[in-house]
Amino acid sequence: MPGRICLFGEHSDWAGGYRRTNASLKRGYTIITGTSQGLYAEVKPHPTKLILSTSLSDGTSEGPFELPMERGALREEAEKGGFFSYAAGVAYQVLTHYRVRGLEINNYHTDLPVKKGLSSSAAVCVLVARAFNRIYDLKMTVRGEMECAYLGEITTPSRCGRMDQGCAYGNRPIMMTFDGDQIDVQPLSISKDLFFVIVDLGASKDTKEILNRLNHCYPFAEGELQKNVQKYLGRINAQITREASDALRKGDAPRIGSLMNTAQAEFDKHLQPACPSQLTAPVLHKVLNYEPVQPYILGGKGVGSQGDGSAQFIVKDEASQQKVMDIIERDFQMSCLKLAIQSGRRVKKAVIPAAGFGTRLFPASKAVKKELFPIIDRQGRAKPVIMAIVEEAISAGIEEVCLIVQNSDRRLFEEFFSAPPPVENFNKLSRADQEYCRYLLDLGHRITLVTQDVQEGFGHAVFCAREWVGNEPFLLMLGDHLYASNSETPCARQLLDVYDRAGHSVVGLKTTPASEIHKFGCVNGIWQEHGSLLSVTAFHEKPDIDYAREHLHVEGLETNQFLTLFGQYVITPNIFHYLEEHIAHNVRERGEFQLTSCLDKLRQEEGFSGYLVKGKCFDIGVPEAYRKSMNALQAAYQ
Numbered sequence: 001m002p003g004r005i006c007l008f009g010e011h012s013d014w015a016g017g018y019r020r021t022n023a024s025l026k027r028g029y030t031i032i033t034g035t036s037q038g039l040y041a042e043v044k045p046h047p048t049k050l051i052l053s054t055s056l057s058d059g060t061s062e063g064p065f066e067l068p069m070e071r072g073a074l075r076e077e078a079e080k081g082g083f084f085s086y087a088a089g090v091a092y093q094v095l096t097h098y099r100v101r102g103l104e105i106n107n108y109h110t111d112l113p114v115k116k117g118l119s120s121s122a123a124v125c126v127l128v129a130r131a132f133n134r135i136y137d138l139k140m141t142v143r144g145e146m147e148c149a150y151l152g153e154i155t156t157p158s159r160c161g162r163m164d165q166g167c168a169y170g171n172r173p174i175m176m177t178f179d180g181d182q183i184d185v186q187p188l189s190i191s192k193d194l195f196f197v198i199v200d201l202g203a204s205k206d207t208k209e210i211l212n213r214l215n216h217c218y219p220f221a222e223g224e225l226q227k228n229v230q231k232y233l234g235r236i237n238a239q240i241t242r243e244a245s246d247a248l249r250k251g252d253a254p255r256i257g258s259l260m261n262t263a264q265a266e267f268d269k270h271l272q273p274a275c276p277s278q279l280t281a282p283v284l285h286k287v288l289n290y291e292p293v294q295p296y297i298l299g300g301k302g303v304g305s306q307g308d309g310s311a312q313f314i315v316k317d318e319a320s321q322q323k324v325m326d327i328i329e330r331d332f333q334m335s336c337l338k339l340a341i342q343s344g345r346r347v348k349k350a351v352i353p354a355a356g357f358g359t360r361l362f363p364a365s366k367a368v369k370k371e372l373f374p375i376i377d378r379q380g381r382a383k384p385v386i387m388a389i390v391e392e393a394i395s396a397g398i399e400e401v402c403l404i405v406q407n408s409d410r411r412l413f414e415e416f417f418s419a420p421p422p423v424e425n426f427n428k429l430s431r432a433d434q435e436y437c438r439y440l441l442d443l444g445h446r447i448t449l450v451t452q453d454v455q456e457g458f459g460h461a462v463f464c465a466r467e468w469v470g471n472e473p474f475l476l477m478l479g480d481h482l483y484a485s486n487s488e489t490p491c492a493r494q495l496l497d498v499y500d501r502a503g504h505s506v507v508g509l510k511t512t513p514a515s516e517i518h519k520f521g522c523v524n525g526i527w528q529e530h531g532s533l534l535s536v537t538a539f540h541e542k543p544d545i546d547y548a549r550e551h552l553h554v555e556g557l558e559t560n561q562f563l564t565l566f567g568q569y570v571i572t573p574n575i576f577h578y579l580e581e582h583i584a585h586n587v588r589e590r591g592e593f594q595l596t597s598c599l600d601k602l603r604q605e606e607g608f609s610g611y612l613v614k615g616k617c618f619d620i621g622v623p624e625a626y627r628k629s630m631n632a633l634q635a636a637y638q
Helices: 012-020 071-080 083-097 120-135 142-154 164-169 207-215 224-250 253-270 282-288 291-296 318-332 385-395 407-418 431-444 458-463 491-502 514-519 545-551 575-584 596-606 623-637
Strands: 002-008 028-046 049-055 061-068 102-110 174-179 182-187 194-200 297-302 310-315 336-341 349-353 374-376 382-384 400-405 447-451 474-477 481-485 505-513 521-529 533-541 561-571 608-612 615-619
Touching (some): 002 120, 002 164, 012 207, 061 083, 102 120, 142 164, 164 174, 194 318, 458 575, 481 561, 491 505, 491 615, 505 514, 505 521, 514 545, 561 615, 575 596, 596 608
Antiparallel strands (some): 297 310, 481 615
């Protein structure tokens, strides 16, 4: 669990909260990102107790702390304060809202500095909330974990801001909007890598004094000083943060640096007079203005509640990052941390399993692979199913395609995509078809064939592509489904666009009547954009109707409608860890290694979005479906 650092918008979380009582105040806007340092833990269930052992960043260890999983005991411990109070506070909130037993947490390593504006206490709280969520499968979204952690921390004497638990969103930057009790969270996609240096100033500040003085300026301003505080945390901060959000998306490091300088200057002008003993910050300004680092930095500002706690610089590049750290550590003997915000990796690869025997299409599948069954496209051209699927991927912007095939079928696919027809046959083709033949060979240059030696399920087929995929996100499409978009944007491109926004795995969804859900993987979740984008809280493979009605119905759908898998996914490479674990331990479902249960583990680890695709998918895997699909596909092309 990483810490979090506030790039822009310090104090605006609690300031925006005062809109509950003064609607004329402006909303608060904050941009935060996870640090490269954090807390590392192993967790397991315990029948009756909450147990926490921890290794602190200074190398010392504490614990194990133990408490019975009883609300009274947890509440009492939380109110005492101290490190264990955070875990107890979150456990108290979880036990209040869920039926759980105990938990044993071994925080075996910590490299996150404490009390340095990096929200180490919030990291503990989110860690505990996430541990309960995963061990007991509480179906909390990342947002739910964040809210649970916040409730847990304010059960303790800590009076943290609402932004702190944003570390739940991990290492990607997010913009948070604070409007009274309402919070909006928007992940930000970064187009270029950005490099920062965080400096522990090694001085002292009184955060309680800073917050006390600034809170006196709310909810209604009396006098010029209080008006200036509200002006900065309202209108000025909103403008700076919105411009910073745009600059982050563009990867415009010089602009971000300029905005950091502006934010610090405006902070000094408007907030420093409200608490001069803590916010004059001579050490901070000495470091920010230190001449030897200026050739390497693009801008800088304070961190957290400001004062002489920590400073942050955005630097020109990775080499400059190390140079600034060397200078600061040499000349000030201050410790520094690296922070790199990685650009969202564009999805360039697609995986299409095509190694099945086609049992349900026998005896036709004995003569022709089901992936080579013919269809008629929009232009009236006859082509095999697999080619239409590959073209769907290419039209979505994919650069390379991996087909998972049986070893005995490898030559078939190689000849189709990579071998020209004999000259005598090529010469019989029309000029248009000869040109199309060249297009087909060009398409073949983008295709790699990987063999699945034994057919042991969908999950096993995907696992076969692990080495080819490498450490990249990838598009996964079924080899026996066809797709038709309702718009100019291909179905696969729709999912890729959602991935770019969400920054984590995405599954395509469709609505399915209750009578048919036993045929498909099914999800539950919470709408982020109603009728379009869902935070997935559960995956289940081919549920029966009774289970689906009790556990998988999504709010807003008709009683007998459910969300099932569309047959397209954008998945991060961590999926291979869970597939490997299932294969190594022979974890099978209905005799095979399945993908759906591994998707659910990935959801728990990273979060997962579901997108209601604007289009249709057509299953050609069984005779009746194939017949209906051909008719429906032609209707869709009309």
